[in-house]
Amino acid sequence: MIRFIRTIKQNNYFYLIQQFTITDFKLRYSHSVLGYLWSLLNPLLMFGVLYFIFSVFMRFGGIEHYQVYLLSGIMLYGFFNETTSSGMTSLFTKSSLLNKVNFPRIIIPLSSTLTNTITILLNMVILSIFIAFSGVNVNYSAFFSVLILFELIIFSLGVSLFLSAFYLKFRDLQHIWGVLLQLGFWATPIIYPIDIVPIKYHIIFKINPMARLIQNFRMVVIMGQVPGLRNIIYNIAMTFLIFFVGFIIFQKRQKYFAEWL
Numbered sequence: 407m408i409r410f411i412r413t414i415k416q417n418n419y420f421y422l423i424q425q426f427t428i429t430d431f432k433l434r435y436s437h438s439v440l441g442y443l444w445s446l447l448n449p450l451l452m453f454g455v456l457y458f459i460f461s462v463f464m465r466f467g468g469i470e471h472y473q474v475y476l477l478s479g480i481m482l483y484g485f486f487n488e489t490t491s492s493g494m495t496s497l498f499t500k501s502s503l504l505n506k507v508n509f510p511r512i513i514i515p516l517s518s519t520l521t522n523t524i525t526i527l528l529n530m531v532i533l534s535i536f537i538a539f540s541g542v543n544v545n546y547s548a549f550f551s552v553l554i555l556f557e558l559i560i561f562s563l564g565v566s567l568f569l570s571a572f573y574l575k576f577r578d579l580q581h582i583w584g585v586l587l588q589l590g591f592w593a594t595p596i597i598y599p600i601d602i603v604p605i606k607y608h609i610i611f612k613i614n615p616m617a618r619l620i621q622n623f624r625m626v627v628i629m630g631q632v633p634g635l636r637n638i639i640y641n642i643a644m645t646f647l648i649f650f651v652g653f654i655i656f657q658k659r660q661k662y663f664a665e666w667l
Contacts, residue, residue, distance in 0.1 A: 419509060419510065419513060422509060422513060423513055423516060423517050423520065426500075426513065426514065426517030426518075426521075427517045427520040427521050427524070430517060430518060430521040431521045431524055431525075434521070446528060446529065446532055448484070449477070449480050449481050449484050449529055449532075450477075450532065452480055452484070453473075453476060453477045453480050456476060456480070456597055457472070457473065457476055469599050470628070471540050471541070471542050471628050473536060473540055474533070474536055474537055474540050474542055474624075474627070474628055475624060475628060476596070476597060477532075477533055477536055478533060478620070478623055478624055478627065478628075479594070479595070479596035479597070479620050479624075480596060481526065481529045481530070481533060482526075482558060482616070482619065482620050482623060483590075483591060483594060483596055483616060483620065484529075485522055485525070485526040485529075485558065485562065486558065486561075486562050486565075486616055487587050487591075488522050488525070489518070489519050489522040489559075489562040489563070489566060490562055490565045490566050490569060490583070490587075491580075491583065491584070491587070492518045492521070492522065492566075493515040493518045493519055493562070493563070493565075493566025493567070493569065493570055494566060494569035494570050494573045494579065494580065494583060495570075495573060495580060496514045496515045496517075496518040496566075496570055497511065497514055497515070497570050497573065497574055497663060498573065498574060500514050504663055504664055505664050511656075511660045511663060512567065512653075512656060512657075512660075514570075515563070515566045515567055515570045515656075516563065518566065519559065519562060519563045519566055522562075523559055526555070526558075526559075530555070537627065542627070542628055543630055544627065544630070545630045547625075547626040547627075547629075547630050547631055547632045548626055548627050548630075549626075550622075550626040550632060550633070551623055551626050551627055553638075554619055554622050554623045554626065554641075555623075557619060557641055557642065557645040558619050560645050560646065560649050561615055561619070561644075561645045561648055561649065563649060563652070564645075564648040564649030564650070564651065564652035564653065565648065565652060566652070567649075567652035567653055567655070567656040568651065568652035568655055568656070569583060570656065571652075571655050571656045571658075571659040571660070572659070574662075574663055574666035575662070575666045590614070590616060593610055593614060593617070594611075594614060594616050594617045594620060595611065595617060595620070595621065596620065600621070615641075615644055615645070615648070618637075618640075618641055618644075619641065622637065622641065
């Protein structure tokens with residue numbers, strides 16, 4: 407990892423990362439009428455549908471500040487969904503460059519993650535507006551949301567590296583991952599509160615990294631509480647463990663990328 411950072415600095419690959427990131431963001435909405443507004447409308451439209459269903463028909467609206475509770479979960483999980491899905495196929499999308507230009511291959515999934523980071527930052531602006539009008543009593547604990555977002559970005563990048571390292575050879579992975587993301591959505595307390603789930607199943611949330619990140623985000627933003635030290639250390643360790651596993655696997659398999667294309 408340290409060697410990679412040194413390589414980036416010595417060869418001035420920061421410009422290449424910047425260009426990949428900006429270009430990907432522009433191309434994503436280049437042929438749509440609303441353009442960049444879709445990066446804001448997608449989570450809001452999903453929020454509108456789910457809020458109507460689960461606050462009117464299924465009565466989850468009893469959760470304090472349910473609008474912010476639901477929207478924050480949708481935005482954070484949506485980032486993970488979009489980042490890992492686009493990161494997984496990023497090498498294939500830019501396959502024309504892999505055999506023609508010499509640069510660290512990890513730049514491609516990294517740029518894909520940064521592209522989605524722009525989207526989540528824009529979404530946080532919308533979420534802040536919701537918070538301002540929802541009556542949430544925001545205090546100093548909200549500053550910890552920056553740490554949680556950083557953990558989410560690193561965690562998503564690690565998963566993206568892992569997936570992209572295998573996708574070129576196993577194209578079925580895209581469909582398998584799509585199913586797993588759907589299962590993960592319902593196995594994460596995005597719509598519902600953990601309290602309605604029997605205690606014997608709470609182990610699912612404890613071992614689910616996205617559940618922990620989303621719950622911690624809500625804790626510092628909505629509840630105004632700071633996670634315990636053990637909680638913080640565990641999440642940081644988990645985040646970087648997954649990142650380094652993805653990084654190592656990517657580095658070991660990248661010599662086969664050109665062959666698999």
